[in-house]
Amino acid sequence: MSFLEVKDLHVRINDPENEDTREILKGVNLTIKTGETHAIMGPNGTGKSTLSETIMGNPNYEITQGDILIDGQSLVKLPVDERARAGLFLAMQYPVEIKGITNLEFMRAAINARRDDDDQMSIREFLAELDRNLAVLNMSESMTRRYLNEGFSGGEKKRNEILQLMMIKPKFAILDEIDSGLDIDALQVVAKGVNAMASPDFGTLMITHYQRLLNYIKPDFVHVMMDGRIVKTGDAQLAVKLEAEGYAGLRDELGIKAKLVDDDVTEADADDD
Amino acid sequence: MTIKQVPDWFTKRQAAAAKAAASLPMPTFERFDFHRWALDTVAEVPADTTAVPTDLGDQNVVTFGDQTVHVQLSAAMQAQGVIVEDLQTALTAHSDLVEKYLMTTAVKYDEDRLTAFNLAHLNHGLLIYVPANVQVDETLQVLMVQNSLTTTNYFGHVLVIADRSSSVKILQQLETRGDQANHFHLITEVLALENSHIEFTGLDLLHQNTTAYLNRRGYLADDAKIDWALGVFNNGQTIADFDSDLRGKGSDSEVNVVALSGGKQRQCIDTRVTNFAPHSTGNIAQRGVILGSSELVFNGIGQIIKGAHGARANQENRVLMLSDKAHGDANPILLIDENDVLAGHAASVGRVDEHQMYYLMSRGISKPVAQRLVIRGFLGDVLVKLPSEQLRDRMIAVIEGKLKNELAN
Numbered sequence: 001m002s003f004l005e006v007k008d009l010h011v012r013i014n015d016p017e018n019e020d021t022r023e024i025l026k027g028v029n030l031t032i033k034t035g036e037t038h039a040i041m042g043p044n045g046t047g048k049s050t051l052s053e054t055i056m057g058n059p060n061y062e063i064t065q066g067d068i069l070i071d072g073q074s075l076v077k078l079p080v081d082e083r084a085r086a087g088l089f090l091a092m093q094y095p096v097e098i099k100g101i102t103n104l105e106f107m108r109a110a111i112n113a114r115r116d117d118d119d120q121m122s123i124r125e126f127l128a129e130l131d132r133n134l135a136v137l138n139m140s141e142s143m144t145r146r147y148l149n150e151g152f153s154g155g156e157k158k159r160n161e162i163l164q165l166m167m168i169k170p171k172f173a174i175l176d177e178i179d180s181g182l183d184i185d186a187l188q189v190v191a192k193g194v195n196a197m198a199s200p201d202f203g204t205l206m207i208t209h210y211q212r213l214l215n216y217i218k219p220d221f222v223h224v225m226m227d228g229r230i231v232k233t234g235d236a237q238l239a240v241k242l243e244a245e246g247y248a249g250l251r252d253e254l255g256i257k258a259k260l261v262d263d264d265v266t267e268a269d270a271d272d273d
Numbered sequence: 274m275t276i277k278q279v280p281d282w283f284t285k286r287q288a289a290a291a292k293a294a295a296s297l298p299m300p301t302f303e304r305f306d307f308h309r310w311a312l313d314t315v316a317e318v319p320a321d322t323t324a325v326p327t328d329l330g331d332q333n334v335v336t337f338g339d340q341t342v343h344v345q346l347s348a349a350m351q352a353q354g355v356i357v358e359d360l361q362t363a364l365t366a367h368s369d370l371v372e373k374y375l376m377t378t379a380v381k382y383d384e385d386r387l388t389a390f391n392l393a394h395l396n397h398g399l400l401i402y403v404p405a406n407v408q409v410d411e412t413l414q415v416l417m418v419q420n421s422l423t424t425t426n427y428f429g430h431v432l433v434i435a436d437r438s439s440s441v442k443i444l445q446q447l448e449t450r451g452d453q454a455n456h457f458h459l460i461t462e463v464l465a466l467e468n469s470h471i472e473f474t475g476l477d478l479l480h481q482n483t484t485a486y487l488n489r490r491g492y493l494a495d496d497a498k499i500d501w502a503l504g505v506f507n508n509g510q511t512i513a514d515f516d517s518d519l520r521g522k523g524s525d526s527e528v529n530v531v532a533l534s535g536g537k538q539r540q541c542i543d544t545r546v547t548n549f550a551p552h553s554t555g556n557i558a559q560r561g562v563i564l565g566s567s568e569l570v571f572n573g574i575g576q577i578i579k580g581a582h583g584a585r586a587n588q589e590n591r592v593l594m595l596s597d598k599a600h601g602d603a604n605p606i607l608l609i610d611e612n613d614v615l616a617g618h619a620a621s622v623g624r625v626d627e628h629q630m631y632y633l634m635s636r637g638i639s640k641p642v643a644q645r646l647v648i649r650g651f652l653g654d655v656l657v658k659l660p661s662e663q664l665r666d667r668m669i670a671v672i673e674g675k676l677k678n679e680l681a682n
Contacts, residue, residue: 056635059627084637096632100653101646109646110636147653164636 002071002087004055004172004203006030009066011047011054024050026228027066034171035200039214040207041239042225043247046258048207049093051225052174056090057083070171085114087171091161091178098148103160104130106148107167114168133166137193154181162193173197174205179213191216211243226251227258276361276395280368286375287392290382294389300514303572304602305541307512312456312486313386315394315426323422326450330416333357337450338420338427339397346413353407355441360398360430371400375432379462379492379518387486391428391460398430401443403469405436412442412474412661417459419483421451431461435469435497442472442660447487447507449480460488465497467521472660474502478671481508481536488514493553495521502659504668505532506675511540519546519553519584529658530559533672534567534599535679545574548584548614557588559603560655562648564679566598572606575618579610586616593651594624595644595680641680648676 011025024047032038042048054061055068057080068075075083098106107130112120134141137159149157158178165173175194179187194204194217206217214222214236222238223230226247231254232238242250251258279287299313325337333350334357335342341359356367363371375392376382382392403409419427435441445461457479465471471491479485485507491499503515517526526546534540546555561569573588590603605618625647633643649656652672659665 058631079634079640080631081634081637081639081643084635090635092632092635096626096628098629098632098647098650100650100656106633106636106646109633109638109642113637113639113642147650168636 001200002034002171002203003069004032005069006051006055007067007069009051009054009068010064011050012062012064013050013060014062023064024228025054028228028230030223030230032172032203032205034203036221037204037217037219038206038221038223039219039239040205040223040225040230041209041211041242044209046225047228048225049176052090052176052205052207055174056080056088081113084170089165089168089170089173091165091173091175093176093180095149095157095161097150097152099150101148103144103146103148107144107164110164110168129167133163133193136166136196137163138189139163155183155186158182158186158190159193162190166193166197169197171201172203172205174207176207177209178206179208179210187213188216211239214239224250226256231256276364276398279364280372282372283364286382287395290389290392293383294386294393297383297386297389300385300387302512302541302543302570303604303606305512305570307510307541310484310510312458312484313390316424316456318424318426321423321425323420329418329450332414332416332446334399334413334415335418336397336399336416337418338425341397341399347411349411350409350413353409354404355407355409355413356400356402357413358400360400363398363400367400367402370402370434371432374434374462374464375430376462379464379490380460380488387458388460388488391430391458394426394428395430396426396428398432401431401433403435403439403441405439407439409439409441412444415443415445417445417447419447419449419455419457419479421449421453421455421480421483423451424453425455427455427457427459429459431459433461433463433471433473435465435471437466438468440470442474444474444476444664446476446478448478449483452480452482454482455484457483457485459486461490463489463491463499465491465493465499465524467494468496470498472500472502474660474664475504476668476671477503477505477507477511479507479509479511481538483507484510486512489516490514491517491526493517493519493521493524493526496523497521498525499527500660501526501528502664503528503530504671505530505540505542506671507540508536508538510538513540513542515542516545517547517555519548519550519555521553522550523552524550525554526556527658528555528557529655530557531652531655531668531672532559532561532569532571533564533675534561534569535564535675537566539568541570541572543572543574545576546586547576547578548581548586549578551581552583553581554585555587557590558655558658559590560652561592561601561603562651563592563594563599563601564676565596568600570602570604572604573618573620574606575608575616577609577611577614577616581611582613584611584614586614587618589619591620591651592622593648594622595648644680645673645676648672
């Protein structure tokens with residue numbers, strides 16, 4: 001069994017264009033074991049994506065305090081590629097497009113990056129694995145010969161993220177709003193892919209606004225994030241409750257003073273906070 | 274071997290070139306200074322006693338320094354009457370053809386000091402002639418190896434003529450053997466006569482101690498087409514002039530150039546297409562990658578001459594810089610003298626996209642491999658336009674090899 005631990009994580013975002021520095025995460029604590037599925041919910045702008053990007057190692061986010069560890073080994077000083085090879089995978093909200101590199105060669109490069117030079121995956125083995133996963137995701141083989149995400153629809157990009165997840169087989173996957181922009185059919189397909197990964201050696205952290213996703217991928221734990229912290233943890237029932245009552249109810253119940261972006265406030269008001 | 278036993282007209286033309294060379298100016302390459310390379314000098318060379326290496330290659334034509342090692346055409350090419358000859362032979366066997374076209378039509382010897390120099394000091398050449406209505410299916414492969422086993426002067430000339438309604442594919446590969454510092458002058462004239470089609474691929478792989486002046490010039494008659502695919506992967510100083518003159522109505526030149534600069538190398542590539550004729554089309558697509566503390570300048574020159582109604586001219590020049598010490602430039606130069614034309618250009622000098630790097634590395638791909646993939650992607654636009662998959666794979670292999678060396682440093 002492996003552990004992904006986030007300890008008292010404080011993160012700042014530095015935006016050189018606006019000379020803006022803001023603290024987004026204000027002490028996040030979270031432990032995920034392989035075999036578990038976690039969901040983080042919360043209103044817009046509370047730091048959910050910051051958490052996922054920071055765990056992965058996006059250089060735009062600066063850790064000012066705290067630690068991120070896999071099996072006791074700290075990741076915070078490691079570059080992105082080493083974190084990935086340590087077992088992390090982030091299904092991104094906005095996958096980039098790269099012309100000139102096919103999906104196929106990209107995925108082979110990703111898989112072989114984890115293997116020794118004298119133990120590279122054979123093309124035959126790779127294609128067999130690929131065919132199995134394409135079938136699960138109802139994707140056509142021609143998608144893999146297209147350039148990486150280039151000209152893909154929103155739904156195709158999300159599917160492609162899950163395809164990579166299935167090919168790479170990380171220890172921990174963070175799914176950052178994998179459900180956004182998906183119709184119900186596409187959502188079911190994506191969920192099927194994630195569920196196919198279920199094993200005692202695989203842990204998931206889903207980030208979402210909507211309880212809907214959790215009907216298809218059942219979480220063991222639901223965490224609610226507000227104003228840069230996890231403010232409540234429960235089981236799947238917590239998501240159902242939130243869906244019924246909204247975040248504002250929970251905020252008031254917990255006595256948190258944070259503004260919700262969904263509140264009808266002007267930006268000037270928000271700045272005054 | 275210098276060219277001997279030449280017809281009268283050749284002696285006269287060479288003498289005129291020698292005279293002109295003295296007073297003509299050097300060619301200019303915008304935003305690039307190469308006068309210290311002293312390309313307009315002839316080195317003092319010892320008597321050449323080097324033996325021709327026996328392992329150069331098995332291409333249709335192999336040359337080494339000023340010697341043509343072999344010409345071996347397939348039975349099909351021979352049956353079709355394709356002529357490939359060392360210039361020495363051609364001056365006797367096909368003197369009329371050479372007299373008519375050698376530096377008279379595509380490149381004129383008195384354009385500048387280096388064109389004049391080439392003819393004045395010419396010590397090697399090839400004639401490639403495809404008769405009218407002949408379609409050559411196989412690619413004619415020409416390997417030209419610079420002799421740097423010793424100090425040499427090389428002033429070479431390749432004259433390609435595709436006669437009316439013929440078609441031919443040519444792969445011209447340039448290499449160096451040895452590591453002596455030498456100059457390499459090569460003018461390649463490519464004449465596409467009426468309704469002919471030439472696919473011309475250049476693969477330039479000269480050594481870092483070879484300083485190159487490369488001039489490839491297309492001349493296109495009515496409805497002729499030249500597809501250029503030029504990979505400039507030299508390791509030494511290079512000035513390259515890749516031009517197409519669209520003289521015939523409806524003629525079409527597609528120019529695709531990929532270049533890499535690394536180490537302390539400086540390279541400048543002028544790519545010009547001039548629409549002289551109505552309804553002619555010229556498209557330029559160039560991609561360059563600059564590593565280390567090297568320099569690469571792309572000048573894209575699109576010219577539409579008055580009277581070229583309905584002409585089209587497009588160009589896209591893009592340069593990717595991989596280090597802070599690299600220097601790059603992509604200059605579109607448009608000179609348009611007619612109204613009812615379609616002309617466009619795009620140029621950029623940029624760095625590796627950090628979002629792309631982050632995405633690739635988030636999948637566990639190491640930084641050097643991710644960089645190589647991003648570069649491949651950047652060059653991909655142009656690589657997909659190459660005429661054959663085989664050639665594309667070949668170019669990719671060359672690029673990967675050069676990048677591996679550079680990025681490892």
